[in-house]
Amino acid sequence: MENKRCVLVVDDQPMNVRLLATQLEAVGYEVVKAYDGQEAIEFAGKHMPDIVLLDIMMPGIDGYETCRRMKADPVTASIPVIFISALTDINEKVNAFKCGGVDYICKPFQREEVLSRVDTHLKLYSLQRSLAEQNIYLEEAKKDLLILNRRLKERVEEEVSKRQSGEQMLVQQSKMAAMGEMLSMIAHQWKQPLNAISSTAQDLEDAYIHNELDKAYLHTSVAAITNQTDFMLRTADDFRNFLRPSKEKTLFSIKEAIEQVVLMFSPYFVKSDISLNFNHTGDDFGVTGYPNEFKQVILNLISNARDAILSHRDKQSTNIIDINVIKAKDGGMAVTIRDTGGGIPEDLIGRIFDPYFTTKDSDKGTGIGLYMSRTIIEANMGWRLTVSNIEGGAEFRIDI
Ligand SMILES: Nc1ncnc2c1ncn2[C@@H]1O[C@H](COP(=O)(O)OP(=O)(O)OP(=O)(O)O)[C@@H](O)[C@H]1O
Ligand SMILES: [Mg+2]
Structure with a gap:
């Protein structure tokens, strides 16, 4: 059988070898026999036994030296060696362990003792081996993990830079x-x-x-x-100032910012026969944020309202964009922009803030106006930009 445990028995007395072999074979071991140290070393390398039973006193090289040489050869170094000897002196035993033996049995040996020690050391040895294998496996797994980690890092960096260049393109x-x-x-x-x-x-x-x-x-x-x-x-x-990005968050007046936009652009709306109204009730608060970007958002929203009104023109008589600054329920402030442009179809309203979503011809719209507006309002300023349909049109709302 392939997986029979193999024991190398070494003794210069053929009688001893035979006796041990018979006992071991009787319980299912395969036995390789050697009669001196030289032969033992040779067979150990050739048969790769699972364990060696080694006599100490032999002609030629003795058991200690035999053991030392086996331990010095990386091929056989890990095979456990049990000494069997008539020497009972404590120093001999110490010597046996010093040169690499795992155990020591005194002659005349008892059958039960030999079998149980062989069995114990084989178990220990196989445990050791599987531990070593596990270790190798763990090392491999560690290497794989390191490689995976590195790849993951590269992927993340790649994605981040892709995203960044995507964002840059959008901007x-x-x-x-x-x-x-x-x-x-x-x-x-x-x-x-x-x-x-x-x-x-x-x-x-x-x-x-x-x-x-x-x-x-x-x-x-x-x-x-x-x-x-x-x-x-x-x-x-x-x-030019309008397009210049704000350098840092500053305290500014919502009311003044909207007034500037309306003043600057109302001639343009008048030309399209649209009345652009700004109503504010109550106090004017100062807020902290990016004023130029805020003005650009207002421009985006009123430009969209203008486009909606123009494309809806033949269906209605009033062309109005109302900008209101109101007190929100939670005590904060909100800006609403309402138009009479007919509103947004319910099946599209969930997608209008997506980048590149547009219903306009390619020369009229790119579909990034609302995406950028939401990014500016929500990510940069921490406010909220939402939309809903109202009677006759749409309402965009900035909650500050
Ligand atoms: N006030 C509005 N009334 C009706 N539809 C609107 C309104 N505002 C936006 N929309 C719809 O949302 C879409 C996306 O608007 P967005 O501003 O993001 O892009 P766009 O105006 O098409 O192009 P641009 O990038 O030039 O602004 C518009 O194409 C339009 O269909
Ligand atoms: Mg737009």
Whole structure:
């Protein structure tokens, strides 16, 4: 049988070897026999016994030396060795342990004693071996874990950097979208002064042709032109400041921030025949946050309301956007923006804050306005931005 335990019995007395072998074989061990130290060392390497029963006094190399050499060879070092000897001196026993033996049996030996000691040491040995195997297994598992850990870390870093570049792209796109919006507003704001300047120039030429151009006339015309260009520079500055990110959280007035947005953009809404109203009741609180970003959110929300109204135009007669600052139930403050644009279909309302969700043509909307607005309001300022449908339109609400 393959898994029979193998015992190497070493004694220079063939009688002893035979006796031991018979007893061991009787209980199921396989026995390899050696008659001197040299042979024992050779067989140990060749047969890889599970245990060795080793006589001490033998011609040639004695039992101690035999044991030492087995222990010195990594192949056989771990095989347990039990000495069997007629020497009963305590020093001999000590010596036996010193050179690597695990036990010592005195001759004449008792059958039961030999069998039980062999059995005990085999069990110990196999325990040791399985412990060593477990250890190796644990070491391997540890290595695997380390590798897994490293991979996980790499994956996390990869994902984080992917996310960051995704976010950066979104921020970039929303800036571009806001800039596009600004450009068309600037173009609108500049139309009137440009017309005025051009007609003043025309007028100057006419005056010259009709000989009416004196110093006073020139002075008045230049003043009129300067007046217009001053206005244009101011609007350009306003827009530039509007796009500039706030450097840090500051105390600002919600009321003033909304007033600035309304003042800046109402001409643009008037052009579309939409009335943009700002009503505030009660006190004006100071709040802590990013004022420019807050203004951009208000612009996003009123631009969306304008788009909704424009695309809903033939179905209604009133075109109104109402901005209200109200006291919330919990004593805090809330800003609501209501429009008459027909509201948001119930099956879409859960997705409008998702990045890139839009119902507009690709040249009209990218679908990041609300996503950025919510990020600014909730993640950056710790407030809340929600939506609901109302009679005839939608209501966006910022709870501060
Ligand atoms: N006041 C509103 N009334 C009706 N629908 C709205 C309103 N506000 C937003 N929506 C819907 O939500 C969608 C997402 O709005 P969001 O501002 O995120 O993107 P967008 O306006 O389409 O594009 P942009 O990135 O240019 O703002 C809109 O396409 C529109 O369908
Ligand atoms: Mg939008």
